Amino acid sequence: MTLAAATNENLASISNTLIYSAMAVYTLAFFAYIAEWLFGSRSKVGRTAAALTADPSGKDAAKKTAAPSVTVKSAGGTSVLERPKVVVRAAAGARDVPDGPGAHGGDEQGDLYGRIAVSLTVLAWAVEAAGVLARALSVQRAPWGNMYEFNITFSTVAVGVYLALLALKKDVRWLGLPLITTVLLDLGLAVTVLYTASDQLVPALHSYWLYIHVSTAIFCGAVFYVGAVGTILYLFKDSYESKLASGGRPGRFATSVMERLPAASSLDKFSYRVNAAVFPLWTFTIIAGAIWAGDAWGRYWGWDPKETWSFITWVAYAGYLHARATAGWKGRKAAYIALVAFACWLFNYYGVNIFVSGKHSYAGV
Amino acid sequence: MTTTDSGKRDDSELDVVGSRLSTAPQEDTLNVPQLGVIGWARWFWRQLTSMRVALLLLFMLSLAAIPGSLIPQSGQDETRVADFMKRHDTLGPVYEKLGLFHVYSSVWFSAIYILLFVSLIGCIVPRTWQFVGQLRGRPPGAPKRLTRMPAYATWRTDATPEQVREVALKALKRRRFRAHVAGDAVAAEKGYLRETGNLAFHLALIVMLIAFAWGQLYKSEGNKLIVEGDGFSNVLPQYDDFKSGNLFSADDLNPFSFDLKNFRGTYETTGPNKGTPRIFEASVDYAVGADGKAKTTRIEVNKPLEIDDSKVYLVSHGYAPVITVKDGRGKVVFEDAVPLLPLDANVTSTGAIKVMDGYRDGKGKWDQLGIQAFFLPTYGGKDSAVVSQFPALLNPRLNLTPYHGDLRVNAGLPQSVYQLDKSKLKAFRDDKGAQVRENLEIGESMTLPNGAGTVTFDGVKEWAGFQVTQQPGSGWALAGAIAAILGLAGSLFIQRRRVWVRAVAGPDGVTVVEMAGLGRSESAKVPQELGDLAGVIHDEAPTAPDPDPDVDPDPDPDPDSEPPVVTAEGAEK
Numbered sequence: 001m002t003l004a005a006a007t008n009e010n011l012a013s014i015s016n017t018l019i020y021s022a023m024a025v026y027t028l029a030f031f032a033y034i035a036e037w038l039f040g041s042r043s044k045v046g047r048t049a050a051a052l053t054a055d056p057s058g059k060d061a062a063k064k065t066a067a068p069s070v071t072v073k074s075a076g077g078t079s080v081l082e083r084p085k086v087v088v089r090a091a092a093g094a095r096d097v098p099d100g101p102g103a104h105g106g107d108e109q110g111d112l113y114g115r116i117a118v119s120l121t122v123l124a125w126a127v128e129a130a131g132v133l134a135r136a137l138s139v140q141r142a143p144w145g146n147m148y149e150f151n152i153t154f155s156t157v158a159v160g161v162y163l164a165l166l167a168l169k170k171d172v173r174w175l176g177l178p179l180i181t182t183v184l185l186d187l188g189l190a191v192t193v194l195y196t197a198s199d200q201l202v203p204a205l206h207s208y209w210l211y212i213h214v215s216t217a218i219f220c221g222a223v224f225y226v227g228a229v230g231t232i233l234y235l236f237k238d239s240y241e242s243k244l245a246s247g248g249r250p251g252r253f254a255t256s257v258m259e260r261l262p263a264a265s266s267l268d269k270f271s272y273r274v275n276a277a278v279f280p281l282w283t284f285t286i287i288a289g290a291i292w293a294g295d296a297w298g299r300y301w302g303w304d305p306k307e308t309w310s311f312i313t314w315v316a317y318a319g320y321l322h323a324r325a326t327a328g329w330k331g332r333k334a335a336y337i338a339l340v341a342f343a344c345w346l347f348n349y350y351g352v353n354i355f356v357s358g359k360h361s362y363a364g365v
Numbered sequence: 366m367t368t369t370d371s372g373k374r375d376d377s378e379l380d381v382v383g384s385r386l387s388t389a390p391q392e393d394t395l396n397v398p399q400l401g402v403i404g405w406a407r408w409f410w411r412q413l414t415s416m417r418v419a420l421l422l423l424f425m426l427s428l429a430a431i432p433g434s435l436i437p438q439s440g441q442d443e444t445r446v447a448d449f450m451k452r453h454d455t456l457g458p459v460y461e462k463l464g465l466f467h468v469y470s471s472v473w474f475s476a477i478y479i480l481l482f483v484s485l486i487g488c489i490v491p492r493t494w495q496f497v498g499q500l501r502g503r504p505p506g507a508p509k510r511l512t513r514m515p516a517y518a519t520w521r522t523d524a525t526p527e528q529v530r531e532v533a534l535k536a537l538k539r540r541r542f543r544a545h546v547a548g549d550a551v552a553a554e555k556g557y558l559r560e561t562g563n564l565a566f567h568l569a570l571i572v573m574l575i576a577f578a579w580g581q582l583y584k585s586e587g588n589k590l591i592v593e594g595d596g597f598s599n600v601l602p603q604y605d606d607f608k609s610g611n612l613f614s615a616d617d618l619n620p621f622s623f624d625l626k627n628f629r630g631t632y633e634t635t636g637p638n639k640g641t642p643r644i645f646e647a648s649v650d651y652a653v654g655a656d657g658k659a660k661t662t663r664i665e666v667n668k669p670l671e672i673d674d675s676k677v678y679l680v681s682h683g684y685a686p687v688i689t690v691k692d693g694r695g696k697v698v699f700e701d702a703v704p705l706l707p708l709d710a711n712v713t714s715t716g717a718i719k720v721m722d723g724y725r726d727g728k729g730k731w732d733q734l735g736i737q738a739f740f741l742p743t744y745g746g747k748d749s750a751v752v753s754q755f756p757a758l759l760n761p762r763l764n765l766t767p768y769h770g771d772l773r774v775n776a777g778l779p780q781s782v783y784q785l786d787k788s789k790l791k792a793f794r795d796d797k798g799a800q801v802r803e804n805l806e807i808g809e810s811m812t813l814p815n816g817a818g819t820v821t822f823d824g825v826k827e828w829a830g831f832q833v834t835q836q837p838g839s840g841w842a843l844a845g846a847i848a849a850i851l852g853l854a855g856s857l858f859i860q861r862r863r864v865w866v867r868a869v870a871g872p873d874g875v876t877v878v879e880m881a882g883l884g885r886s887e888s889a890k891v892p893q894e895l896g897d898l899a900g901v902i903h904d905e906a907p908t909a910p911d912p913d914p915d916v917d918p919d920p921d922p923d924p925d926s927e928p929p930v931v932t933a934e935g936a937e938k
Contacts, residue, residue, distance in 0.1 A: 084518040084880070084899040084908075086892045206644075207667040280853040287846040296667045298586070298678045298834045300842065301577065302441065303469050305434040312434075315427040319420055321857075326416040344427070356434060 011138035012197070018131030019152055023187050025124035026180055032117035033103070033177040039113060040105030041256045048241060048259055051097045097241060097263040102173050105260045117176055118166065125159045128187075132156050144214040145205060147353055151190035154349075155183040158222035165226075172270075174261055178229050209292035216285040221345060223278040224317075228342035230271030231335045238264040238332060268335065272324060275338060279317055286310050305356040309348035316341030413480070414487035422481040429477055433468030436460065440467060482574060489567045496560050504543055507550035507865035507881070514865075514881035516892035518899045521875045524906035529868035529878055532905040536898060537864060550867035559885075562855020565848055572845035579838035585609040585617065586835075591625040592685045592702045592828040598622035599675065599833060617835065619673040623651035626661075628682055628827040632756050640711055640756055647679050647829045664831075674835055681830030683707045683714055684740055686763050687823040690720050693727040693816050702826040705740050706783050711753035714740040716783045718765075718820075719772055726769065727816030733772045735785040736820060739764040763822045766802040767793050767813055793817065860884055862891050864898060868906075875909050878902070 104110030132153055136143040143149040162179050165172045240258040243250050250258065261267065289310065294300035301307060320337040323329035329337075412418050437445035446466050450457040464471030511517055522529065530551050537544040537553040544553035587604035589597050597603055599622065601615045626648040633641045647664045653672055664670050670677040683705060690699035698720055705716035720734035743755035744762035751764075771789035774780055793801040793814050803811040805822040812819050862884035871877045880902070882895035 083896065084520045084878075084903055086896045086899065087512075087517045088892050089513070089515050089517065206665070209667075276857045280850055280857060283846075283853055284850050287843075287850065290846070291843070292667075294676075294839065295669060298669070298676065298680070298832050299836065300839060303433055303438065304441070308430050308434040312427040312430050315423050315430075319423040319427070322416060322420050322423065326420060328417070329420065352434070 008138045008140075011134050015131045015134035015138060016191075018127055018134055019187065019191060022124045022128035022131055023184065023191070025120055025127060026184050026187070029117050029120035029124055030177070030180045030184060032113050032120055033180060036103045036110050036114035036117055037177060037257075037260075039107045039110030040103050040260055042105070042107050042110070048097050048100065048244060048263070097265065099171070099262040099266050100174075100258070100260040102171065103177065103260055105256075114173055114176075117180075118173065121159065121176065121180065122163060125156065125163060128152065128156050128159070142211050142214065144210065144218065146194075146196045148190050148194040148196045150214075150218065150349075151186055151194055154218050154221055155186045155190075157218055158225050159183055161222050161226050171262065174233070175226065175229055178233075179226070182225075207292060207295065209288060209295070213285060213288040213292050216281055216288065220278050220282045220285055221349060223274055224282075224342050224345050227271045227274035227278070228339060230267050230274060231338045231342075233261055234264055234267035234271060235332060235335050237261050237267055238335075240264075268331070271335075271338060275317060275341075276321060279321065282314060282317065286314060305352045306348065309344060309352050313341060313344040313348055316344050410487065413484050416488075419481065419484050419488065422477060422484060425477050426481060429468070429474050432465055433474075436465050436468070438466060438468065440469070478574075482571060485567055486571065489564060489571075492560075493564055496564065499560075500557065503545050503547075504552040504554035504863060506547035506552050507867050511865060511867060511879045511881035514883050516882035516895045518880045518895060520878055520899075520903065521871065521909045522878055522903075522906040523909045524876055526868035526870055526876050529876060529902065529906045530866065533866035533868070533880075533898075533902050536901045537866075540898070542864065549869050550865050553864045553866075554862070555864075556859050556861035558855050559859040559861040560856075562852040562857075562859065564852070566852030566856055569845045569849035569852055573842050573849065576838040576841035576845055580610075580836045580842065582610040582612040583617070583838070584834065584836045585613050587833050588680070588830060589833065590681075590704055590828055590830045592704055593625055593627055593826045594702075596622060596624035597831070604833075619653075619675045619835065620655055621651060621653045621657070621672045621675070623649045623670070623677070625649055625829055628829045630682055630757070630827070642756070645679060645682060647682075647831075674837055674839075676834050676836075678832045678834070679829055680832045681707075683712060683828050683830075684742060684758070684761075685826045685828045686738065686740060686761075687826060688718055688736075688738075689821040689823055690718070690724070690734065690736075690818060691821075692724045692818045693729060694725060695818075696723075696725075698723045698818075699734075702828075703738065704828045705738060709752060710756065712742050712756045713753040714738075714742075716740075717785045719774065719782070719785070721772060721774055724818075726818075727813075732769050734818075735768045735770075735772050735787075735790050737766040737768070737785055739766075742825075758825055761807060761825055763805045764802065765805060765811060765820060765822075766800070767811075767820065769793065769817065860890055862894070864895060866898075866902065876906070878906060 102114070104114045132143050132149075135149060135152070139145070143153055158179065162172065162175055165175075237258055240250055240254060241264050262270070286307075289307070290300040293302065293304075293307070316337065320334055320341055323334040323337050437449050439446045449466075450461070453460075460466060464473070468474055508514070524532075526549065530546055530549075533551045534544050534546060537551060540555070542553035542555040543557075544551055546552075585607070586609070587601075587607040589603065589605055591597055599618050599620060601607060601618065628647045629644065630642060631644040633639055633643055645666050648661065649664055649670070650659045650661050651670065651672070652659045662670060664677060664679045666679055669679075685702035685704040687702045688699065689697060692698045699718070703716060703718050705714035707714050716738050718734075718736040718738055720736075724732055724734050726732045739751075741751070741753040741760075741762045741764075742757060743753050743759040745754040745760075768785060768787060768790035770791045773786045773789055780786060795801055795814055801811075801814060805811060807822055807824055810819045810821040862882060864880065864882050867879040868876055880895055880899050882891040884891035
């Protein structure tokens, strides 16, 4: 343990420098996203409004005209190839609203700033990931031994998920601003309140299950977080759309922001997919934790506060998935459940560590 | 989201063909039933097994689990419960009545999860039968108006309807659809694993619950403190304390024994986490069965020793000073390692040495000796507080306060080995009348006044606390858990969908091909897949020349072209 202590402390301080640098670059990215939104506000796109208020006689009429209108051509490439077209018909009752153009709102300068923001995010993410790696090397173990390490890894993974979605050509740049804002908060909290000098682990954490259980827990949290951002935006966009559909006139700011977001149904679907995709992994995380608990504490389930809250989180997300398939619960109600579920996750992450003492208390916090 | 009347009408056909795409229960509105017991029972059952009530129960379950994480639980920490009771005079008894100190075995918590599981079973069983019926049947035939489906494609071709159907059937079967020709159309369906996974997941939950309950009934859990050099064999009287489930019997204990050879603990020596444990390991020799061969192994914090379905965990450790007591005649009456209980993270320890038999005082009279012991593995010197400064044995110091008289061990009351009952004991006093107490280093002795003998601190051994648990059913719980994850993945990642391909000769003799796809909601891939399928069929049955100038017949569509992802809400109810 004492061997090469000097280099280890060196690495730890390098890690700290990298984390601070990452915060600086994230801040720049944050301003670039702001700029994107600001420049984007010059554009006067009103697709949602157009789709929902085209026919003053009401929603039903609007739907009838809109229903068969989405036509997908499967032609591609250079030559004009004509395969049969697939006509997609929206389900009855659903608003047929096109997705917004994104934060830049079609504005060229806005788009430029958006691209700059994404590039800066990539840079900051790389620096942060290097910081996490240096931390791991300095302690020669997985960097998940205390809440500081947990936090920096968490935000790295959350941004990583966002960048991966972008790399997969998913239209998720709208996530940028809310995500980076909270990543900055998360890192600020980590370096001030939660900071713990790099150190070895207590014996209870000496297990390969640390790699399995904690890494999946962090990953699930990051993905749930991305899903929760989508859910919140869905709730805003949905009320915006229903206001329009019922003939109301939202304020200028709301119009400017909301028109640039994807349609409520797209946001809803996005967060559903994200949450549903990671739910089995969350199940696995809990079970892996139970197996580890069986090895470390002599019982695989003992209603320790952390266990209890993972269970509550699990039940809440299960409730969300069921609500999505239940008439009368779809839409906003299900979205609220998703937010409650994420709140449970957050409480499990911060609240249980700080306010409740249990078997998951290690190394300070 | 509200559905207008016309929307409902539009959907009625979707309902018919989509009805069996999932076996999800139909949501009834809250109809007040006809009078009569059976009517009410049926109504109650239908409510209980409805998704809405299941949701409600899920909610209640998570809400009900919360207090257990905030209020001390007797199952985890008895002392904190007692402490809570002491501090809250009014709240304590109320909590006690409500079962808030044992939430997870309380009546109301049990009621919720039992109702939830009854609801689950009531939901799963009919769904399973329905699904078996679907598997034995064939995909339903094409609806009249395919244009009403969420994804739709059509073209005209010179191929005959029979040819088109044959091509479609082949293409669908190659893509592993269950497909058959029904009337003028091919009906196909795929993704049955979704429902299988769904049912498997819920079934696995039931298996896990039963395994957990089984484990609770038959489990046993005992603790044993062993000093280095001593041994243990797994029979009931050997345990220091023992808890078991209601249906456990002592015969269920696995026969084995082990000796603790050596315990090793290392601690962080520098930095802010100084004193934090780093390594705990116990070297043991163990033997399985009554006269099995001894094997050597190491038990660590995360690595219990597993023998049959028993697991031996290393749960605690401490120090046991080796003490020799000579009586008034100079005869050795006590020579043993005395385990002391740690009081803090730096293993400041306390305990008692009890010399019950064979002791005579300075005058040769029979007596009993009780010595209160206080031990610091690392004494910080005169200026520091009288607590250990570090958990390892850096500068051990043993503080002894001797008493003599009646230890009351024969009074019939259970007595802690770590505490003296001082009611019939007298302190030793020196010439000035002050109570005798002394700090000893290893190797030092203290002499008792009036020739009452000597007490020598010979050395320190370490002791380790072991927990031996038997929890039957954990294998089943694990199997259930794995099945649950697999089922969940199947039910969330696999899309169940139907495709119909209708080919009929139009009035002008040209065949009209119509294709439609229907999936459950959230399906982005249904139109995409339908596009791909249409491409494949279109290769074999290309678009016929059409008077419409827009349509450009092309017998060789680009196979790489990917239609943009378009979402479609299915007829999911």
